[in-house]
Every structure is written in C-alpha cells, then in structure tokens.
Amino acid sequence: MTNDIATECPQEDTAIRYNNKHINEERGPCPHAFDHVLFYVSSPRVVARYLVCLFGFHIYAYKGLETGSREVSATAVKNGTAILVFMGAVRPLHWEPLLPSIDSIHQHIAEHGDSVKDVAFQCSDLESLVLKIKSKRAEQLLISDEP
Incomplete structure (x- = not known):
C-alpha cells in the first residue's frame, strides 16, 4: 500500500519552486504545511492559559468582548x-x-465536547487545488482562502 500524501507531494529535490512554494509540474500545487488548527471549546481563555503556562505557547491573537465581538x-x-x-x-x-454560527458552536460542543473543528492548510494555488479536489470527485465541505 502506498502513501498517497508522499506520492502527491514530492520532496524538495524533485519539486519546482515558485514564489518559495513547492509545486510539482505534473501534479500541480499541494498543501505544503499546516496553517492552524481550530478547536471549539467551552472556555477559550482557560484552555489557552493552560497551554501558555505548561507548554510554552504564547498568546498570538485574541477576539472577544474587549475587541467588539459579542458573539x-x-x-x-x-x-x-x-x-x-x-x-x-x-x-x-x-x-x-x-x-446559525453560534448555534453550530453550541451544538458541536454538546455532541463532541471540546474538540477539533477545522484544520487549515497552506497551499500555493488555491484555485488549482480546488479544481483537483473536484476532479477526483472528493466532497468539498469547505474550502476558503479567508484567514
């Protein structure tokens, strides 16, 4: 059994570099790194402080009542x-x-507890990647170039 990820995303020596991104000439762009992982949790500040205190993370960004977000x-x-x-x-x-966005957060936490909601990848050419996913008849749940 072959590893599809390894065959789809070649190592640097076999890849062409374009704008500092790895691109395989035959297969097109591939996700080349994780961007971030989104968790739905009951208490975001508590979880973040736990990671800061115990694992050496630092606060990178915040959104909440103090920044004008009421939802x-x-x-x-x-x-x-x-x-x-x-x-x-x-x-x-x-x-x-x-x-609906708030209700979906509550529903996700009620069904799964504090857990991963999304995993975001970095890719060199989003449009080509979406076309490639659709051509392989994969289900496109949500692909967005928004931060």
Whole structure:
C-alpha cells in the first residue's frame, strides 16, 4: 500500500519552486504545511492559559468582548510554527436574534465536547487545488482562502 500524501507531494529535490512554494509540474500545487488548527471549546481563555503556562505557547491573537465581538470569543496561541485557535460562543444557545454560527458552536460542543473543528492548510494555488479536489470527485465541505 502506498502513501498517497508522499506520492502527491514530492520532496524538495524533485519539486519546482515558485514564489518559495513547492509545486510539482505534473501534479500541480499541494498543501505544503499546516496553517492552524481550530478547536471549539467551552472556555477559550482557560484552555489557552493552560497551554501558555505548561507548554510554552504564547498568546498570538485574541477576539472577544474587549475587541467588539459579542458573539464569539477566540484565543490563538503559538509555539514556533504551531498555531492553535480556541473558539467558544459568548451568547447562550438560541439567543435572539438567532445566529446559525453560534448555534453550530453550541451544538458541536454538546455532541463532541471540546474538540477539533477545522484544520487549515497552506497551499500555493488555491484555485488549482480546488479544481483537483473536484476532479477526483472528493466532497468539498469547505474550502476558503479567508484567514
């Protein structure tokens, strides 16, 4: 059994470099690194402080009531190139007006507990990668070039 990831993303010596990104001439661009991992958690600040105190992470970014966000609170921590984002809802479930994004955070935490929601990858050419995914008939759940 072959490792699909290893065959899809060649090592640096067999890849062509374009704008400091690895591109294989035959297969096109591939995700070349993790960007960040998003967790839905009940208390983003507590989880972030735990990682800061015990594992040497530092606070990288924050979004919450102090920054004008009344719906969600998020804290990003970084250690080297590893970025972890912890997000939780500030509003209670089914608060008026209804916001599907807030309800989805509550529903995810109720079903799975504090857990990973998204894994974001860096890639050199998003449009080509989306076309490649669609051509292989893979289900495209959500692909976004938004930060």
